[in-house]
Each structure stands twice: as C-alpha cells, then as structure tokens.
Amino acid sequence: MINYSQEKQRVFLVGLHLKSEKIENTLDSLKELASLAKTLGFRVAGQEVQSRSTPDSKSYIGGGKLKEIQKIAGRKKVDIVLFDHELSPNQGKFIESALDCMVWDRTQVILEIFANHARTPESRDQVELAQLKYMLPRLVGLWAHLDREKGGISASRGTGEKQINIDRKLIRNKITRLENSLKKMDRERTVQSKNRSSCFQVSVVGYTNAGKTSLTNCMTGSDLLAQDKLFATLESTTRLLPTETKPDLLVSDTVGFIRNLPHNLIASFRSTLSVVKDANLLLHVVDASSPNIEQHIDTTEKVLKEIGAEKVPRLLVLNKIDQVEEDMDRMILAKAYPGSIPVSALDPEMVELLTEAVKEHFARSFVRECIILPYDKTELLSHFYQLTSVEELEYAEDGIHITHAATLTNKRILNGLLKG
Ligand SMILES: Nc1nc2c(ncn2[C@@H]2O[C@H](COP(=O)(O)OP(=O)(O)O)[C@@H](O)[C@H]2O)c(=O)[nH]1
Ligand SMILES: [Mg+2]
Incomplete structure (x- = not known):
C-alpha cells in the first residue's frame, strides 16, 4: 500500500x-x-x-x-x-x-x-473490511484503460471488464475471510466479557479528541496513549477502577466519533463497540471548550443509537473545563447541560470528583441485607467478598450472619450459589 x-x-x-x-x-x-x-x-x-x-x-x-x-x-x-x-x-x-x-x-x-492507526490484528481486520467494502463498487474505471488500449482489436475487447470481475471476486472472498475471522475474535471476546459480568462496566464515549483516553488514564492510573490527534485510539481498552465496594468497576476507553463517520466503519467496529452497548454506564465526554459542543453531542448520540446503545444510562462529562476560563461561561454550560459534571483531565482532584459521581451512580443500585450462611456452606464466603461489599460478619449458632450490600445481578448470582 x-x-x-x-x-x-x-x-x-x-x-x-x-x-x-x-x-x-x-x-x-x-x-x-x-x-x-x-x-x-x-x-x-x-x-x-x-x-x-x-x-x-x-x-x-x-x-x-x-x-x-x-x-x-x-x-x-x-x-x-x-x-x-x-x-x-x-x-x-x-x-x-x-x-x-x-x-x-x-x-x-x-x-x-x-488504517494508519490500527494496532491490533482485530482493528486492522476491521479497517481492511471497511476499506474493501468501500472499494468494491468503485472498481469500475480502474481497468478501463485496458479496454481503451485494445479497443481496436475486437478479440481483446472486454479485457478490462474481465479484470474487474476477477478483482471483484478476489475482494468478495477477502471480505468473507475477514468477516469470519472477526466473528471468531468476537466470540472470544464474548467469553471474556462473560467472565466480567459480575463487575460494573463503564464505557467512556464521545467525540474524537474530547479527552476520553486522558480521563480513563487519570481515573484508573493507567498510561494509555493520549494525543492531540484525531483517532489516536481505535481499540477498546479496559482498566480496573479500584473501589472500596464490590463489585469492581471496569472502565473501557473506546474509539472516538466524528460527524459523517462512514457507515461501513461503524459496522466493522460494531464488535469493538460492544463494550459500549453492554455497559452499565456511559461516560459521555465532550470538549467543553469547543465552540461545536452541541454538534459533538448530537453526533455521539447518533452513533450511540446506531450501535444500539441509546438506552444505556449516561453521565455527561464536560471535559477541558480548564480551557473555559470565564466563570460566566462555566455557569452557562452548567445551566445548558443540567446534571453534567465539569472536569479537567489535567486536574486529578476534579477527576476524583468524577470517580465519586460514578461510584455514587452505582451505589444507588446496591441493596443492603443480612443473609445467614449455614456452616455447611462456608466455602461460599469468598464469593460474598468477591460479589458484595461485606459490612459485618457475626458467627451465630445458626450460621454466619453476613450483612452486605450488593447489586441485584450479584444477588441473583449469590442466590443461585446458595441454592445449588
Ligand atoms: N487542557 C486540557 N487538555 C486536555 C484535557 N483532556 C485532554 N486534553 C488534551 O486533549 C488531547 C486529546 O486527548 P485524548 O485523551 O487523546 O482524547 P480522546 O481522543 O478523546 O481520547 C490531548 O492532547 C490531551 O492532552 C483537559 O481536561 N484539558
Ligand atoms: Mg483516545
């Protein structure tokens, strides 16, 4: 190439x-x-x-x-x-x-x-698939010179046309191969994500260059590549957000969006973007200092809808607030986007407040209760520590009284284990 x-x-x-x-x-x-x-x-x-x-x-x-x-x-x-x-x-x-x-x-x-930024075998395949689908209807004309050159000799007429048909077939075969290999990688990911289903999944989404990677880094203490460049990140990367409560929080940084994002590209990246669709919470990050904030939000919402993530609860994060210098402008933003969280990825204290807001969001879905664990099932105690926030343990006559807070999903998993 x-x-x-x-x-x-x-x-x-x-x-x-x-x-x-x-x-x-x-x-x-x-x-x-x-x-x-x-x-x-x-x-x-x-x-x-x-x-x-x-x-x-x-x-x-x-x-x-x-x-x-x-x-x-x-x-x-x-x-x-x-x-x-x-x-x-x-x-x-x-x-x-x-x-x-x-x-x-x-x-x-x-x-x-x-194509230039794809780093993993999966994203390379995804981009190549989108490129081939773009190319397929545009092959006509590529070989037209063959017909023009040999136009006078009737026996050779149609050489270009034949070449196009050969190319089409090759491209279609390659498309099928790529689609199959991507499906395989997707199945492997599904297995991985099932292993994580007892965790809370947070996906960071938004316009390209809004600061998604910088925020993910600051929240999770990671060192992912953040650059003042469009589409520096194509792959989804998941990091653990340490919390005192269980289940753990996982934060996934994802590819950014842009207006008129090619449809084929969204389709190819659908599996990578499944972390967005399957998330429990989306952090929709916008560059608050951009004059096009409204348009960026609209574009992101449109793509979220296209990948089937419109119903996932979300928090609007107004990033780069350090670039919005006037108090008045900050107030206007707060009023225009009620419930949004102003933050600067460069300021760890502000990011801590965002992390708190995320934890608070999930805390609302915790249910506190006391369960008696019979002594013949004490091997399940470790699961309580894995899936819930254990607040109190009391060794009574009828078993261990465990006071804990858990989400409904994890309660269901625990009940299954207790019954089994
Ligand atoms: N001033 C300022 N710059 C930021 C902030 N967050 C990110 N940036 C810069 O914006 C650029 C894009 O950030 P990045 O995290 O790669 O954006 P992404 O494309 O959304 O992942 C980088 O140069 C960052 O250093 C912020 O809160 N304030
Ligand atoms: Mg990024």
Whole structure:
C-alpha cells in the first residue's frame, strides 16, 4: 500500500454548503477535514465552498465550480482534492477525470487514518473490511484503460471488464475471510466479557479528541496513549477502577466519533463497540471548550443509537473545563447541560470528583441485607467478598450472619450459589 502520509501531499479541500443548512456547519466540517488531512501528514493548500440547494448528481458541486477548482488545483500544484462528503462511485469517477488529479472523499480520508492507526490484528481486520467494502463498487474505471488500449482489436475487447470481475471476486472472498475471522475474535471476546459480568462496566464515549483516553488514564492510573490527534485510539481498552465496594468497576476507553463517520466503519467496529452497548454506564465526554459542543453531542448520540446503545444510562462529562476560563461561561454550560459534571483531565482532584459521581451512580443500585450462611456452606464466603461489599460478619449458632450490600445481578448470582 502507498504510504501517502510520508509523501507530504499537497491537498485542496472542497465543501458543499446546502442552502437549507447553516453555513457555520459546512465551515466547521471543513475545518475538521483540514485536521484530518494534517493527521495524515498532508499539507493543506487551500479550500473552496460551493453553495447549492442540492448536490449535483454528476459533479456534486456543479460543472462551473469544478472547472474553477481544476484551474486553482493546477496553479497550486495540488496532488489530491479532498471532498468533505461521501461521493458516489460515479461522482468520484466523473470528478477525478474532470479535475485530472486524484480525488478523495471524506470517507476515504477517515478510512486512511484508521488504517494508519490500527494496532491490533482485530482493528486492522476491521479497517481492511471497511476499506474493501468501500472499494468494491468503485472498481469500475480502474481497468478501463485496458479496454481503451485494445479497443481496436475486437478479440481483446472486454479485457478490462474481465479484470474487474476477477478483482471483484478476489475482494468478495477477502471480505468473507475477514468477516469470519472477526466473528471468531468476537466470540472470544464474548467469553471474556462473560467472565466480567459480575463487575460494573463503564464505557467512556464521545467525540474524537474530547479527552476520553486522558480521563480513563487519570481515573484508573493507567498510561494509555493520549494525543492531540484525531483517532489516536481505535481499540477498546479496559482498566480496573479500584473501589472500596464490590463489585469492581471496569472502565473501557473506546474509539472516538466524528460527524459523517462512514457507515461501513461503524459496522466493522460494531464488535469493538460492544463494550459500549453492554455497559452499565456511559461516560459521555465532550470538549467543553469547543465552540461545536452541541454538534459533538448530537453526533455521539447518533452513533450511540446506531450501535444500539441509546438506552444505556449516561453521565455527561464536560471535559477541558480548564480551557473555559470565564466563570460566566462555566455557569452557562452548567445551566445548558443540567446534571453534567465539569472536569479537567489535567486536574486529578476534579477527576476524583468524577470517580465519586460514578461510584455514587452505582451505589444507588446496591441493596443492603443480612443473609445467614449455614456452616455447611462456608466455602461460599469468598464469593460474598468477591460479589458484595461485606459490612459485618457475626458467627451465630445458626450460621454466619453476613450483612452486605450488593447489586441485584450479584444477588441473583449469590442466590443461585446458595441454592445449588
Ligand atoms: N487542557 C486540557 N487538555 C486536555 C484535557 N483532556 C485532554 N486534553 C488534551 O486533549 C488531547 C486529546 O486527548 P485524548 O485523551 O487523546 O482524547 P480522546 O481522543 O478523546 O481520547 C490531548 O492532547 C490531551 O492532552 C483537559 O481536561 N484539558
Ligand atoms: Mg483516545
């Protein structure tokens, strides 16, 4: 595979402003595309925005604007033109031949970043699967030159078409292989997560670069990679949050979201994101200092819905509050997002308050009770310590009186053990 990142490609950004939408959204999204491009090591040579009521079915931005961009791209010696939208295969082909230079859409940019950042065999397979699904309908045109070259010789006509069919078959086979291998890894994870089902699972979710990894690190005393970079984390990592009560709390750091996250990518990452769907609590982290806070929250909520996690209880965490300097601004935020928790991942005392809030959330689901453990079942005593917070033990005539607090799930597990 070509490593575009090292070539310091010069890129030019193109956005379409739909007249029914706010221009700020288009500009914010373009700004984000610029950061995505920089994450890939590209140099941004400029940008253009076209306003239309609907995208053009052939050229997306309209033929006139396309000509204009072709001239600018030539003048600025642009290597790749990046469109801030997902282009259909036909649009991509048409625009590329009109501009006479390489054209990428937003999906391709995001896929490339994911490919560069994937570290585990699972995430590499997930990204490759999404890339192949993206490529499959776009093969047409790739081999068209074969037909053009041999166009005059009737016996060879269709060579390109044949090549496309061979490629399609190869890609489909590879897709099946990847899907099977991912299913296998998913089954192994299910076994692992069953082992953890007696614990509380907290998943940290939110927009990319909101500070999810930094917060997870500070809460659990870990040293996961946190960077001022989009999509530094692709894998879900689970860490133990030490508490005085049982069950233990597990905190999972996950991949961040972004607007227009390619659908194929979400589908591929569904198994990694199962820690989100199966969590007992979501910490939805937002960058409180971002002017686009509202849009970031909406995007995250949309993706949560797409992966079936909309019903999981959540706490909204307003991170990077150290960057919100004015008291007035902090007050406005507190009022706009009631129940949210302001925090700075750089301030351990504030993070401690967040940890307390998480524990408090779970404390509400604890039930206190006293159980008599007969002396012929004392081997179960260790399970009480594992699954509940044991508050008092009294060795009486009829057995051990254990006063403890437990969640309903763990009570059910204990009752099963006591009956068995
Ligand atoms: N000022 C400030 N910077 C933060 C805070 N939390 C994270 N960051 C920085 O924001 C960038 C992204 O953080 P990271 O944890 O990787 O974000 P993630 O993509 O959500 O996991 C890093 O450069 C962090 O150092 C915070 O509370 N305050
Ligand atoms: Mg991260």
